[in-house]
Amino acid sequence: xxxxxxxxxxxxxxxxxxxxxxxxxxxxxxxxxxxxxxxxxxxxxxxxxxxxxxxxxxxxxxxxxxxxxxxxxxxxxxxxxxxxxxxxxxxxxxxxxxxxxxxxxxxxxxxxxxxxx
Numbered sequence: 568x569x570x571x572x573x574x575x576x577x578x579x580x581x582x583x584x585x586x587x588x589x590x591x592x593x594x595x596x597x598x599x600x601x602x603x604x605x606x607x608x609x610x611x612x613x614x615x616x617x618x619x620x621x622x623x624x625x626x627x628x629x630x631x632x633x634x635x636x637x638x639x640x641x642x643x644x645x646x647x648x649x650x651x652x653x654x655x656x657x658x659x660x661x662x663x664x665x666x667x668x669x670x671x672x673x674x675x676x677x678x679x680x681x682x683x684x
Contacts (some may be wrong), residue, residue, distance in 0.1 A: 669678040
């Protein structure tokens, strides 16, 4: 059964798909050339350099509010590192960059204080 996504996520997906040229997914350059300001607060942009180095280029303000910390310019592989989580994260990132076909990921985030979003 398919999950329904929020109107905000759907708006982002609609914007993302509008950036496509043919069947290719948008590049970071395409995205940054036409950002939608109303969606930017929820954006996370990372670079995948290696399994140990995944710099966070942008950590949107809504994400900062969610986790109560700004992780921009930090290493994603070590920031989100409860036992086993960094291995899963790096494996996912490695898979995504080695199969650049676009993806949608819907998750429930729960902070250490128990705040769920």
